[in-house]
Amino acid sequence: MSVTILTAYDERPDGTGDFVYRAGGTDLQERLRTTGATPHVLDLTGVPGFAGIERADAGTTIGAGTTVATVARELAHDYPALALTAAGLATPQVRAMATVGGNLLQRTRCWYFRHPHTSCFKSGGDSCPARDGRHLYGNVFDTAPCVHPHPSSLAMALLTYAATVDTTQRDGLSVGDVLGDGSDPRRDHLLADDEVLTRVVLPPPVAGERAAYFRAISRFEAEWPLAEAVCRVVRDDAGRVTHCGLAIGGVAPTPLRLSAVEDLVVGSTLGDDVVDAAATAATQGASPLPETGYKIELVEGVVREVLERVAS
Amino acid sequence: MTRINVTVDGVRYSDEVEPRTLLVQYLREGLGKTGTVVGCDTSNCGACTVHLDGTSVKSCNVLAVQADGHEVTTIEGLATDGELHPVQRAFHETHALQCGYCTPGMIMQACDLLKENADPSEQEIREGLEGNLCRCTGYHNIVKAVQQAAKDLSSQAVGS
Ligand SMILES: Cc1cc2nc3c(=O)[nH]c(=O)nc-3n(C[C@H](O)[C@H](O)[C@H](O)COP(=O)(O)OP(=O)(O)OC[C@H]3O[C@@H](n4cnc5c(N)ncnc54)[C@H](O)[C@@H]3O)c2cc1C
Ligand code: SF4
Ligand code: FES
Ligand code: FES
Numbered sequence: 001m002s003v004t005i006l007t008a009y010d011e012r013p014d015g016t017g018d019f020v021y022r023a024g025g026t027d028l029q030e031r032l033r034t035t036g037a038t039p040h041v042l043d044l045t046g047v048p049g050f051a052g053i054e055r056a057d058a059g060t061t062i063g064a065g066t067t068v069a070t071v072a073r074e075l076a077h078d079y080p081a082l083a084l085t086a087a088g089l090a091t092p093q094v095r096a097m098a099t100v101g102g103n104l105l106q107r108t109r110c111w112y113f114r115h116p117h118t119s120c121f122k123s124g125g126d127s128c129p130a131r132d133g134r135h136l137y138g139n140v141f142d143t144a145p146c147v148h149p150h151p152s153s154l155a156m157a158l159l160t161y162a163a164t165v166d167t168t169q170r171d172g173l174s175v176g177d178v179l180g181d182g183s184d185p186r187r188d189h190l191l192a193d194d195e196v197l198t199r200v201v202l203p204p205p206v207a208g209e210r211a212a213y214f215r216a217i218s219r220f221e222a223e224w225p226l227a228e229a230v231c232r233v234v235r236d237d238a239g240r241v242t243h244c245g246l247a248i249g250g251v252a253p254t255p256l257r258l259s260a261v262e263d264l265v266v267g268s269t270l271g272d273d274v275v276d277a278a279a280t281a282a283t284q285g286a287s288p289l290p291e292t293g294y295k296i297e298l299v300e301g302v303v304r305e306v307l308e309r310v311a312s
Numbered sequence: 313m314t315r316i317n318v319t320v321d322g323v324r325y326s327d328e329v330e331p332r333t334l335l336v337q338y339l340r341e342g343l344g345k346t347g348t349v350v351g352c353d354t355s356n357c358g359a360c361t362v363h364l365d366g367t368s369v370k371s372c373n374v375l376a377v378q379a380d381g382h383e384v385t386t387i388e389g390l391a392t393d394g395e396l397h398p399v400q401r402a403f404h405e406t407h408a409l410q411c412g413y414c415t416p417g418m419i420m421q422a423c424d425l426l427k428e429n430a431d432p433s434e435q436e437i438r439e440g441l442e443g444n445l446c447r448c449t450g451y452h453n454i455v456k457a458v459q460q461a462a463k464d465l466s467s468q469a470v471g472s
Pocket of ligand 2: 108110111112113120121122123127128129130131145146147148185
C-alpha cells in the first residue's frame with residue numbers, strides 16, 4: 001500500500017493504479033486491514049479548503065473534511081439538530097478524526113460485509129447471507145435486497161435541513177441523490193470511484209430552532225445505534241409548531257425523513273396526544289425481519305423521546 | 313519508505329516508515345514505546361489512545377505518516393521528573409485498575425477530557441470516556457479517579 005497526501009483533488013501521482021480516497025480514515029483504515037486490500041491511498045486532508053465552515057447569507061458551507069467534533073462544537077447554536085447528532089455519534093477519539101464527508105460515505109457495518117471470508121452484494125458477491133443468517137442489527141423497514149441499515153447518523157440529521165452536497169463532478173445533490181434508495185444492494189452511496197465529496201451546504205439558520213437527538217444503543221456490541229432519531233422544530237409565540245424536521249436512522253437502507261409524521265406535528269402544540277400519534281405513525285410501513293422486530297418499539301421510543309425533548 | 317519527522321513525548325525523531333505503518337506500530341515497534349497498547353485493532357476499545365497535537369486519537373487508526381510534522385504524547389510522556397501526572401496518581405490511589413490493560417488509554421483520554429472540562433460531572437466523565445472500554449473495573453473507580461484528578465488539578469492550578 002502506498003499513501004499520497006494530495007494537494008489537489010485531481011492530482012494523480014505516477015503509478016496510481018487502484019486507489020481509494022481517505023479523509024479521517026476511521027472507516028477505511030479498519031476495512032483495509034481486515035480485508036488485506038492494498039490500494040493506493042489518496043489522502044484528501046492536504047487539499048486546501050477541504051476542511052472548514054463558512055457562513056454566508058445564502059447558507060452555511062461545511063467542507064467535507066471538517067471533523068465531526070468541529071461540527072458538534074461550532075454549529076451547536078445555528079444548527080442544533082446537526083450538532084447534537086454529531087456530538088452523539090461514535091466516541092470522542094473518533095469524532096476528533098472522522099470527517100463529514102467520510103461519515104456520509106462510510107460503508108455498511110454489517111458483519112458479513114466486514115468479514116474477510118464471506119462475500120455478499122456489497123463485497124462483490126451476488127447474495128445477502130445476512131437475510132437468511134444473522135441480522136440482529138438489520139433493517140426493520142425491509143425495502144431493499146441488503147438488510148443492513150445505512151450507518152450515517154449525519155446523513156439523517158442533514159435530511160431534516162434539506163442540505164445539499166457538492167462533489168468534484170456535480171453540485172446541489174440531495175442526501176438522497178448521494179445515498180440512493182438502497183435498490184442497488186452493492187452500493188452504500190452513489191458517488192463514482194473518482195468523485196470527491198467536497199462540501200455540504202445548509203440553508204440559513206432558523207432563529208428559535210429547538211432540537212433533540214436520541215439513540216437506542218447496545219453498548220455491549222457496537223456504538224452504532226440500534227435506532228436513532230433527530231428532530232428540529234420552530235414554534236410561534238403560542239407554542240404552536242410552525243416547522244418540523246424529523247428523521248430516523250439505523251432501521252432502513254437509508255436514513256428516513258418522516259414527512260407524514262412532521263405533518264402531524266406541524267400546527268400542534270406538541271401535546272401528549274400528538275406525541276403518541278407521532279410515535280405510532282413513525283413505525284407505519286415497518287416490515288421487520290425475523291430478528292429485528294424489537295426495533296419497532298425502539299423506533300417508537302426514540303421518536304417519542306426527541307418529541308418530548310423539543311416540547312419541554 | 314517515507315521519511316517522517318515527529319516529536320514524541322518531547323523528543324524529535326526522524327525515521328523512514330512504510331506508508332502502511334500504523335502510528336501505534338511505529339510507537340511500539342519503532343520507538344520501543346510499549347506503554348501504548350493495542351486492545352482491539354479495530355478502533356473500538358481506546359486502549360491505544362495517544363494525543364496528537366493535544367487531542368486524543370486512537371493510534372491504531374492513524375498512520376505514522378499522518379503524524380509527520382506533528383507532536384505525539386503517549387502515556388510514557390505524562391510524568392515529569394519521575395513524578396506521576398495527577399491523573400496517573402489518581403488512578404493509582406483510587407484503585408482505578410485491575411489488569412491495567414485499558415489504563416494507558418483511559419488516562420490519556422481522561423487528560424483530554426479534563427483539559428476540555430476542568431470540573432466534569434459524573435455523567436460528563438462517563439460520556440468523555442465512552443470510547444474506552446474496560447473489562448475489569450466496571451468503571452466505578454475510574455470515574456472516581458477522574459473526579460479526584462479534577463480536584464487535584466484545580467487545587468494545583470490555584471496553588472501555582
Ligand atoms: C467505534 C465507532 C463508533 C461509530 N459510531 C458511529 C455512529 O454512531 N454514527 C455514525 O454515523 N458513524 C459512526 N461511526 C463511524 C464514523 O463516524 C465514520 O467512520 C467516520 O465518519 C468516517 O469518516 P472518515 O473521515 O474517518 O472517513 P474515511 O474512513 O477516511 O472514509 C470513509 C469512506 O469514504 C470515502 N471518503 C471519505 N471522504 C471522502 C470524500 N470527501 N470524497 C469521496 N470519498 C470519501 C473513503 O474512500 C472511504 O471509503 C463510528 C466509528 C467507530 C470507529
Ligand atoms: S448484502 Fe448487506 S446485509 Fe447482506 S451481507 Fe452484505 S452488507 Fe450484510
Ligand atoms: S487498539 Fe486502538 S482502539 Fe482498540
Ligand atoms: S483494568 Fe482491565 S481492562 Fe480496564
